[in-house]
Structure formats: C-alpha cells, structure tokens
Amino acid sequence: MPKVTFPRMGESYRAxxxxxxxxxxxxIIPPRPxxxxxxxxxxxxPEFACLPLKILTGTYVETCMSGAELIITSGGSGPCRAGLxxxxxxxILNSIGFPVDIIVFxxxxxxxxDFLRKVKRxxxxxxxxxxxxxxxxxxxxxxxxxxxxxKTTHALRPRELKKGSTTKVYRExxxxxxGAYAMKEIHEAGKEALNTLKLVPxxxxxxxxRVGIVGEIYVLLEPxxxxxxxxxxxxxxxxxxxxxxxxxxxxDNTVKETSGILSVKEAAMPYIPLxxxxxxxxxxxxxxxxxxxxxxxxxxxxxxxxxxxxxARTILTRVSREHNIPVLTFFLDEQTGKAGxxxxxxxxxxxxxxxxxxxxxxxxxxxx
Amino acid sequence: MAARVGIPSSLFYYVHFPMWQTFFxxxxxxxxxxxxxxxxxxxxxVREALADACVPIKLFFGHVISLKDSADYLxxxxxxxxxxxxxxxxxxxxxxxxxxxxxxxxxxxxDVQMDSRQGFASLWKSYLKIxxxxxxxxxxxxxxxxxxxxxxxxxxxxxxxxxHPPEAMAVLSGKENIADPVDYNGDLxxxxxxxxxxxxxxxxxxxxxxxxxxxxxxxxxxxxxxxxKISRANILDKNMxxxxxxxxxxxxxxLFKEGGVDGIIHLTAFGCGPDSMVDKFMEISSRDYPEIxxxxxxxxxxTGDAGxxxxxxxxxxxxxxxxEVKxxxxxx
Numbered sequence: 001m002p003k004v005t006f007p008r009m010g011e012s013y014r015a016x017x018x019x020x021x022x023x024x025x026x027x028i029i030p031p032r033p034x035x036x037x038x039x040x041x042x043x044x045x046p047e048f049a050c051l052p053l054k055i056l057t058g059t060y061v062e063t064c065m066s067g068a069e070l071i072i073t074s075g076g077s078g079p080c081r082a083g084l085x086x087x088x089x090x091x092i093l094n095s096i097g098f099p100v101d102i103i104v105f106x107x108x109x110x111x112x113x114d115f116l117r118k119v120k121r122x123x124x125x126x127x128x129x130x131x132x133x134x135x136x137x138x139x140x141x142x143x144x145x146x147x148x149x150x151k152t153t154h155a156l157r158p159r160e161l162k163k164g165s166t167t168k169v170y171r172e173x174x175x176x177x178x179g180a181y182a183m184k185e186i187h188e189a190g191k192e193a194l195n196t197l198k199l200v201p202x203x204x205x206x207x208x209x210r211v212g213i214v215g216e217i218y219v220l221l222e223p224x225x226x227x228x229x230x231x232x233x234x235x236x237x238x239x240x241x242x243x244x245x246x247x248x249x250x251x252d253n254t255v256k257e258t259s260g261i262l263s264v265k266e267a268a269m270p271y272i273p274l275x276x277x278x279x280x281x282x283x284x285x286x287x288x289x290x291x292x293x294x295x296x297x298x299x300x301x302x303x304x305x306x307x308x309x310x311x312a313r314t315i316l317t318r319v320s321r322e323h324n325i326p327v328l329t330f331f332l333d334e335q336t337g338k339a340g341x342x343x344x345x346x347x348x349x350x351x352x353x354x355x356x357x358x359x360x361x362x363x364x365x366x367x368x
Numbered sequence: 369m370a371a372r373v374g375i376p377s378s379l380f381y382y383v384h385f386p387m388w389q390t391f392f393x394x395x396x397x398x399x400x401x402x403x404x405x406x407x408x409x410x411x412x413x414v415r416e417a418l419a420d421a422c423v424p425i426k427l428f429f430g431h432v433i434s435l436k437d438s439a440d441y442l443x444x445x446x447x448x449x450x451x452x453x454x455x456x457x458x459x460x461x462x463x464x465x466x467x468x469x470x471x472x473x474x475x476x477x478x479d480v481q482m483d484s485r486q487g488f489a490s491l492w493k494s495y496l497k498i499x500x501x502x503x504x505x506x507x508x509x510x511x512x513x514x515x516x517x518x519x520x521x522x523x524x525x526x527x528x529x530x531x532h533p534p535e536a537m538a539v540l541s542g543k544e545n546i547a548d549p550v551d552y553n554g555d556l557x558x559x560x561x562x563x564x565x566x567x568x569x570x571x572x573x574x575x576x577x578x579x580x581x582x583x584x585x586x587x588x589x590x591x592x593x594x595x596x597k598i599s600r601a602n603i604l605d606k607n608m609x610x611x612x613x614x615x616x617x618x619x620x621x622x623l624f625k626e627g628g629v630d631g632i633i634h635l636t637a638f639g640c641g642p643d644s645m646v647d648k649f650m651e652i653s654s655r656d657y658p659e660i661x662x663x664x665x666x667x668x669x670x671t672g673d674a675g676x677x678x679x680x681x682x683x684x685x686x687x688x689x690x691x692e693v694k695x696x697x698x699x700x
Binding site: 045046049080081271275277305307308310311313331 | 417418420421422425446448455456457458459461462465466469470481604605606608609610638639640641642643644645647648649652655
C-alpha cells in the first residue's frame, strides 16, 4: 500500500483520511502545524514565500520523515502563487533528499482527462468509478458535518455560560464523526454531534458583537496558522462569521458557481472588476456584504506578501470609509505572536463595542 | 490645448512606452512622463502605498503622485494578458483599482482592459476604446494603432540586437547611442535576469547593470533573448502564471542549458510574491549546473550603493578567477 499524505486544513483531514483509506492507501496523517513544522518550513522555503507555503513545506517534511511516499494536493490556474505550490514543493523536497512524488489535482472543469488520470493513480485498490464516487460522497458528507459543527461553535462560544465548555464538547464530538463510516452512520453521528453541541449551556439573549472574517483561504481554515483567532474572539464575546468554509469553496470551484459567490462578485464589482487571483476580490466583496448585513466589524487575515490580499487591503481602506464598517487587517508570518495578536484584537473589540453603543452622530471610522 | 496624458515611468514603461507614446502623439495627445526615479519619488510612494507592498508598487505610487498636477488623464491600463498564455501579477491586474482607491485627488484614470484571450483583435479594440475617450474617429485611431504597432516591433528588434530598453528608446527617439562606451576586455558575459522595471531602473537597481559594464562585463538581459527560444527551455510541467516571471525563469533554464554566459545574477525585489518562487526554482536548478555561478540580489527601498558594489565585485572576482584557473589548468 502506498503511503500518502495531504495538506492539513483544520479538521478536514478526517474526511480525506477516510477517502484515501477507502481507495486503498495507507495514510500518514499530517500533524497539526506547530513550532517544529514552522522551523522546517522556514528553513527550506524561500524567504518571501507566504505563510501557507512555509507551513505546508514543514508539514510535508514531517510527513516524509514518517515515511510518506506520495503527496496529494490541489492546483490552481493562478494568478495566485498557490497554483504552483505542488511544483515548488516537489523540487524542494527532492533537493533535500526526500524522493516523494506529488499529485496535483487541477480543477476538473478545465482539465477533465488529467483529473481522471490522477484519480486512477491514487486508486490503489482498483475500485470502479462508481465505487469511488460513493466514497467521495461519504467524504463530502463528513466534510459538511465538520463545517456545520465549526459554524455552530462560532455562534455558541460568545454565549456560553462557562468559558471553554464549547471547545471541550466540540473536541469530543469531532471524534464521533471520525468514527462513523457508512453513510447512515455519518448522518447519525453528525446529527447527534450537532445536537450535543447545541446543548452546551448558553445564554441566548446575551448581546454579542458580530464580526466577519475575510481573507486568504488557508490562514482562514487552519486554526494553527491564524493562532485560533476564532476561539480568541469567541472568548472576547464576539460572534464570528467566517466567509469561507472548505465545502463552500469546493462547491464554487469544481463544477459551477453558486449564487453565494455571484453576489460577492457583484458587490466587489465597483472596486475590483476582475479576478485578481486568490481571494482578493472575495475579501472586498464579503466586507461589503457584511457591512450591508449590519455586522459590527470585519477582520482580514492574510499571509505576509500575499499578493491578492495586498491589493484588497489597499482597496479595503476606501470600502471601510464608504460602507462605514471597521476593518482590522492581520498580515501573518512565522513571527506573529499570540500575545500581540490578542492585544490588537482586544483593542479592536473595545473600539467596535464603543462605536456600537455610541450615539449615531459619533460615527467615526476605525481602521486598523 | 491638447489633452495631456500622464504615463508613469515605471512598471510597463520599460516594455510598452515607445508604443504608447507613438499612439498618443499620433492621436494629437500630449504625453507627459514622470521621468527618472529619484529619492523624492520613492519616498513619496513609500509614504502613500501600503507597507506590505513590494518596492516596484511603492515606486509606482510615487511616479503616479508626481503626475498629479501635470496630467489631465493618467494612463494605467489593466493589462491582463498579451500573449494568450500567461497573465500578469495580481498587483498589475489590480493596479488601476489600487491607485483609484488608494490615492485621493488624482486625475481620471484610463484603465482600459487589455486581454488578448478575449478573441480576435481584442487588443485593437482596447486601443479603439482609448482613442474614443478623446472623441476621435475610427480611421485615425487605426492609423495611430498601426504606427504604434510598427514602433513596438522596431523596439523589440532593437532590443533583440543587444540594446537595453533605455538605449533602444533613445535610438527610437533619434538621439545618438547613449550606451556607455565600454571596453569589453575581460570577455566576460553576465546575464542579469529580473523584471524590466527593476533591472533598467537606474535608481532602484542601484545602477547594477551600469556597474557591471564599468567592470568591463557584457550584460545580457531578458529583452535580448528570443522569447520563443527561451519558452522551449521550460522544464516544469506547468508554466509560471505571470508573464515576466515566466520569461525570467525560462531565461534562466535556457542559459543554464545553453551556456554562453559566465554568470547569472537574479535581481529581485523585497516582498515580491512571484519572485519568491522563481528565485527558489532558479537556485535549485543552478545546483545542476555548477559551471555557471549564480547569485541573487534582493533590492528594497533602503538598498545601499556600497553594499551592492561589494557583493558585485566579489562575485565578479570569483568568476574571473575561476575562469583563469580553468584556462590555465588545461592547456591544449
């Protein structure tokens, strides 16, 4: 059985592990990014590469050390750098002495034949396409439940009666989903997990601030790379609404675009009329939508030197002024410390709380 | 009075200025440029642009600000794709938006989109749109476009013959050859790879090319190579998405494989997104070709003259010595 691994993005590895096992591969689970991962990443990646690339390099080095032979990742058509990660990682890993191969899945809508060929390569137990489709469906179902669970924690955390109880229950119920295998089991475990999570004692009438989070997909989805910003904000009494989830993103990028993403594009139209790669346009569009929906503030998360987000950041200053919504930007790199981030977040939350409670006439803009 | 169009002397200036200048002057529109980069321009750009942007973008902001009062329009086209294959860096795609929303009190921006993937003669349609802004007829715009196109062709062929963009521009505008007289005594040839707006900007590159020439070294840049030839040298299973990066990386692969140069210098800007990958690819590739020394030089808004000179001298000395040793050790 070939030993395969893949990038880690939040809790999604639980679904991918099941899928890869079903296809007859041994899975080396990518470890949660930590200090060691970053050290490896910084050592072997180019200096100005963005944080996701460095974290992934580190993750790959760690998994290669535990014997991974094949890395499966996604590609892209640019102009964001992420579309070339696979090629660069292969060169880097080979040059430091790991003879791994990398399979880069490109979007099936533009490269259908290439896609099928690659599916065949990871299909070690020679399943039929129909059987593969069944496996993918189960993995997809799992992913959806994982995303739903995470979404629920965002709403619960600021309202919980005992600090930390949501996170504790969340960790517990994740394992239930992990254990489910058949479609029926997944549905049962998922529903049970959601119900249990909602039973966490909380105060539904508590007035909380609502903050939207926009930015680059990897730093949004991997809590270890954004220093658990959602948890930090939740503990500060802020309900977080994240603009991106893996299932949502995949729906937008594999077959056809959903109505959700179309309205984002429309909202961003006066500011950025065409796709500038990555999630630059989405960051601007979501910020406008959040402003319309009456959110109290927006936080932009971007890796240092991320090109699309730099363009978005330049434009967000104007958006913030015109739509009267406070925006705080974090450019994350390997030096970002949790204490510094918490301080900035606390200050930001204090400011938007004051803005919310202030009389309407005192409606000054906060940009951080 | 004729309308004045401001073209910042940065970024695309080194690639398309002769064409744009011809186009506008044929339309009877006056062209104003921001001139050579100075310390003042850079400082102004650094103050206005986002801190996390790369130096060329900050510099572009500076150039644009200096045109604020002297131009009626700013010409910042949204160049997406010109060769039907590769596009440009996201910062270029969002350039007009960054200027419009990042600076206040600027003259109207001509931000016509140029994308050759949008079907037959899409570039001509873009230029037609530009001409229409000045209320001119189709025939006149077409003649101007044709003439501009011919100038662009001539500009390309001048550079292919070995001139660098500033020299080629001087030849086009009828001035004498401004190339510094150099005696190529050491018969060393270096390739300086990098983006035209870094390599050929005297100020931001701290006169790197000029310094090399002063040391008696022939310098080749990407513009001197045939794009078709170098695009065949690509060894990756995917092209770089960005035109300039694609050219730079393929040029490196081409030169490594074909030889003909004694050293390769990669000039890159601090915080440049695409270059972080290009540079790593070059570096990994250079290990397979130990006979061609490779160095990468990073520039930013604080780059000092002395630092670069020292590094260059050391590199050149090393290459010279290597060559001497090689020539002496195997007499035939």
